[in-house]
Amino acid sequence: xVQLLESGGGLVQPGGSLRLSCAAxxxxxxxxxxxxxxxxxxxxxxxxxxxxxxxxxxxxxxxKGRFTISRDNAKDxxxxxxxxxxxxxxxVYYCARSQLWYYDIWGQGTPVTVSS
Amino acid sequence: EIVxxxxxxxxxxxxxxxxxxxxxxxxxxxxxxxxxxxxKPGQAPSLLIYGASTRLTGIPDRFRGSGSGTxxxxxxxxxxxxxxxxxxxxxxxxxxxxxxxxxKVEIK
Numbered sequence: 001x002v003q004l005l006e007s008g009g010g011l012v013q014p015g016g017s018l019r020l021s022c023a024a025x026x027x028x029x030x031x032x033x034x035x036x037x038x039x040x041x042x043x044x045x046x047x048x049x050x051x052x053x054x055x056x057x058x059x060x061x062x063x064k065g066r067f068t069i070s071r072d073n074a075k076d077x078x079x080x081x082x083x084x085x086x087x088x089x090x091x092v093y094y095c096a097r098s099q100l101w102y103y104d105i106w107g108q109g110t111p112v113t114v115s116s
Numbered sequence: 117e118i119v120x121x122x123x124x125x126x127x128x129x130x131x132x133x134x135x136x137x138x139x140x141x142x143x144x145x146x147x148x149x150x151x152x153x154x155x156k157p158g159q160a161p162s163l164l165i166y167g168a169s170t171r172l173t174g175i176p177d178r179f180r181g182s183g184s185g186t187x188x189x190x191x192x193x194x195x196x197x198x199x200x201x202x203x204x205x206x207x208x209x210x211x212x213x214x215x216x217x218x219x220k221v222e223i224k
Contacts, residue, residue: 101208102151106160
């Protein structure tokens with residue numbers, strides 16, 4: 001079964017850091033671009049980052065310089081290092097498998113709350 | 117950034133009725149690089165349509181995507197009980213990738 005399983009979310013203070021992981025199974029992980037997408041409490045979806053099969057990375061301006069996406073193809077795992085977190089980063093974070101940069105497989109999500 | 121505007125915000129319909137959801141983009145979406153997702157409470161979004169009109173394998177044919185340029189539509193021909201959910205459109209023709217605000221299809 002094709003599956004993505006996120007972990008690492010939680011409560012963090014403003015200015016703090018968090019590292020999310022996404023374990024992939026059931027498909028050839030190294031052959032796919034992978035993304036992180038977040039959903040705020042109001043339901044809005046926002047693209048957060050992408051990493052292609054060559055390891056090149058992409059970010060929107062809202063997280064550029066604060067978030068770092070990476071992957072370990074030997075362990076079929078995707079990561080998101082989030083630094084200098086802000087209240088506006090509070091959301092459920094999903095990892096997603098990309099096909100031409102739309103998403104055919106999503107994880108179940110991991111919640112991140114940035115609050116003092 | 118391409119802004120996606122979905123309307124209506126909420127659609128109140130009965131099972132068996134037809135649902136028509138709109139997604140308008142602030143700039144033309146090249147190659148019809150537009151996708152539709154369904155999200156049920158407590159679940160992640162799931163892909164229905166990509167390339168504006170291509171159904172993912174296994175998606176019932178009552179779901180139909182259409183449109184091009186800046187005007188796209190998702191039509192559900194006859195609503196089944198399991199179709200009541202929130203629907204999002206997404207453009208993937210230009211970075212940053214962006215989503216619409218969603219349309220909630222609720223039971224009348």
